[in-house]
Amino acid sequence: GVSFDEALLLRELQRRRPGQSKVVSGRNESDQPTVLSGVFEGKTLGTPIAIIVKNQDAKSEDYKEIQYQARLGHADDVWKQKFGHVDYRGGGRASGRETVARVMAGAVAQMLVRALVPEIQVMGFASQIGPFELSDKDIQNLLNSNFESQMIDQYSSRFPGVEHKKVEELLVGAKTEGQSIGGTIEIWIKNSPSGLGQPVFHKIKSDFAQAFMSIGATSGFEMGDGQSATQKEGAKYHGEQEADYGGVRGGITTGEMIKMRGFFKPTSSILDVAKKGRHDPCIVPRAIPVVEAMIWIVLANHLLWKRLDQL
Amino acid sequence: GVSFDEALLLRELQRRRPGQSKVVSGRNESDQPTVLSGVFEGKTLGTPIAIIVKNQDAKSEDYKEIQYQARLGHADDVWKQKFGHVDYRGGGRASGRETVARVMAGAVAQMLVRALVPEIQVMGFASQIGPFELSDKDIQNLLNSNFESQMIDQYSSRFPGVEHKKVEELLVGAKTEGQSIGGTIEIWIKNSPSGLGQPVFHKIKSDFAQAFMSIGATSGFEMGDGQSATQKEGAKYHGEQEADYGGVRGGITTGEMIKMRGFFKPTSSILDVAKKGRHDPCIVPRAIPVVEAMIWIVLANHLLWKRLDQL
């Protein structure tokens, strides 16, 4: 019974698509989804929703050489050893291409969550790319914003700070040189209901961490103050409201703003002559809709779970 | 058919126990386990293993006042709102007391993993407590060690560095003053089999992250180089073996040493006159066997999963 918002689905796919700007991979995929099942007369049926997106710009020949030679930093060889039989074209499930499916699932989860909690807002952005970090003033501007992802999407790098031009230059340069760069994604959730999260093994911070770390090239995850909390003195931290628990206490949302951060290594698709212009110099801009998708999925799960909390 | 190593179970419980040293909570719990089922003639049966530990030093009266007043930084109130009916004595499942069960489950998982991979070693230690951090030399000593947790346990703070005396003084002082301190736990796994980890949603880094973040007071998790990888240039990072992927590529173990770090906030049980001397000034020393337990559980799951990889 959820209204199926096809425009939302298309928009999210568009945000993840390669070729969307000069700071990302130039591979040309239109990523047009076809809904095969589960939707009827504009609403979900409760039956499985199957959506397919076909590859258009994959050239299997490009990957021929990989058949014989594992790529530096890539998972090709561990994968091959593990499963015995692998599809060497594009890394199979180890490829970033699998995140198309995450974005589609996330879009559907988003439709459900918005149907249940219309006021909720999820906003992801790059808080750091290589040597550049958002300033306190940048952060303040974001806090005062209307929390719409369109605002972030104005920046091709999705780095919503005064230094965004420098970041874009850095990325264009890296793309030209076949270099790669790491970065940090920050996610804020506004107007989350309280009471999301299950005790012990499915604390919501635990599920957010798993969801984030299931994405390729991730190297760490923080909730609220993250690592910096380890340096604080408890009496002051907890007592004087200095603490930012990230909107979660005891593993359960409090209704306050949820804040988390995730780290990405520099991508390993570098120095790769055969694929010139087809690699992402930094995965962060295109990873933002992917991370948001995972967040929507976790929120949807926990909203359903919450229906079982009380009699 | 796994040999049930009761000494191992007792040792792990002892490592987690309050009252084990002057730097931890003085609450006196002997934490003696009773095995109710699943073990026969010294070996597991494959049937569920039930083990109980009874509370001895819990004084329900101590918690009477909490019934009416939620504790600062604690989850009592979010919990109450969520479930309607809660056990106000000691925080229920929001209490650190639930980690006894994790340590017991982890001990059993450890028995299974050691039966399958006798050479594997898991070593957790405090790499940072408040302002103190292990030096490069400390780390080097650990790398040259035999990776036995007994070596770490020599230090009541489980901070295996030259500054350990200072750390212990800090903790004793904080305990006296009702202050609390955060810190970092680092876990190394030596001689892990390669090929552990499942694609997409159960990458091993994803499951480690979830397992860690399911523990109370955690605020972040890193695999390998973690956040610091975001600052690296890919060409150099991946090309010159500068990278420490943490023993995991494509979400799958490579057989190299696995390295991860987890962050703990300062505990919220502070300033709490009624419980003087019964709080942990820093949760890190006692959390180490808990974190290790979760790691053993993830390893056990993935070793079983690996049995399904190939025909």
Added chain:
Amino acid sequence: GVSFDEALLLRELQRRRPGQSKVVSGRNESDQPTVLSGVFEGKTLGTPIAIIVKNQDAKSEDYKEIQYQARLGHADDVWKQKFGHVDYRGGGRASGRETVARVMAGAVAQMLVRALVPEIQVMGFASQIGPFELSDKDIQNLLNSNFESQMIDQYSSRFPGVEHKKVEELLVGAKTEGQSIGGTIEIWIKNSPSGLGQPVFHKIKSDFAQAFMSIGATSGFEMGDGQSATQKEGAKYHGEQEADYGGVRGGITTGEMIKMRGFFKPTSSILDVAKKGRHDPCIVPRAIPVVEAMIWIVLANHLLWKRLDQL
């Protein structure tokens, strides 16, 4: 938040207990439960409910000989081959003793279901034991009854028919001679909500069948008209309301009375001199509370599931 009805728990255990009458095993077990967790001030907490019942009249020596010799019709040997290491005392998980746990879980499920649907009633009875079957008149009396299991429990055989005395004589005789007898349990559910059951793989008839067939010594299961429906002509069957679909259509409850039947083989614990008087001549009377327990569990699952049906 469910009221924990300890009297209900005790009553259900009592109904399953050996030694309750002369037509069942004389083994003397009081089956006193101890609630270890999950209940506080008379209500469930949402945390796991642990309840233990200790064996009292098990004499391990009785089973010594089985160590060397598998019992006729028993699963001892298949079990041993499968798991390598088994507990030969009493058949382990292959023993009917494991159904104590089912009855306890079923009692808790019953508390939940009754809290959500106070008017629901589940009534199981023996509709056939050996050569004796309930007559149409017996069935009519049951349909006119108040559907309380106490009414069934008046009969030690739980065969609520005019021939119940003969059935009891048959059972007493079989017990004396070390003979065993099969039978049929029929379960009726009155005032079930409509809409229970999930499409395709968790139709409610499918889950009832699994729940029933997971009990030892079961050999078949029928919903509504069962096998007899195979003999009907559809036009008449569906058109003239002759059909008894068992309260389920398309795998989903309709709100009409649910009817199902389950078959039990004669028990295999026969001719077993060492255990004279300690075997059940027919498992049906004591299996009734076990089957009902499984039904309550399925109902509880599906009632929770139903909370996810619509927005």
Added chain:
Amino acid sequence: GVSFDEALLLRELQRRRPGQSKVVSGRNESDQPTVLSGVFEGKTLGTPIAIIVKNQDAKSEDYKEIQYQARLGHADDVWKQKFGHVDYRGGGRASGRETVARVMAGAVAQMLVRALVPEIQVMGFASQIGPFELSDKDIQNLLNSNFESQMIDQYSSRFPGVEHKKVEELLVGAKTEGQSIGGTIEIWIKNSPSGLGQPVFHKIKSDFAQAFMSIGATSGFEMGDGQSATQKEGAKYHGEQEADYGGVRGGITTGEMIKMRGFFKPTSSILDVAKKGRHDPCIVPRAIPVVEAMIWIVLANHLLWKRLDQL
């Protein structure tokens, strides 16, 4: 790494297809599968296998009237009430059309099982259709056969008995008149490995029962002697090898031949002028490959599960 036997997939779909003979629905669906993922160079990758089959002969207009009027004996109305929003064209997931997916999944499961246990054979057949039942001599012939389903498929009714002509006449007549008939499917599994089945809740008989009863129009399931075992005296039954446990003891396969039976009601698609010639007079012939598919799926699950039995 499993060889993907596309011919097997096509053959199984062909066996289920409407329009395959004059005794089944004349609806014309070619049921051509397209493999979208999970197979590479003729072998499975371990990644999800997606296969689609498109409807060709569905005329949505045919179902227009159902939009306003629920069909007799059909689940349309319970479904509608449960989910609020349904696809009225063809019954959605309540339609027999969903069994195409079961047959495809079963074919893949069959490929896996045959790769692990090449000698295993699963043979399903109609043992009863309306008033006709296989004779003892028919059964004896089957026991002496080579257990190939081709042998069964010679008969359009899949009733492999001397009276098969009469059965076919009955079905053709019923089809013409818009009448429907019930029946019984029997499944035999030869050369099953021993040790399949898990204790307590996933006994293999329990999983077979669930798998069978998840199919539409089923009304009962029997293992081995089924209901007839309820009439036997245990001493004779177990002692003199009279018993046919159906190849399962204690819920675990013994390696002996597995035997089970499932009951089907007369289909409810009757008297339905608009769909003249497009209904199945008896679902049994076309249900046989569906039931077999479910059996292969259960076998595949339990073969994988068995890998976890011992160290």
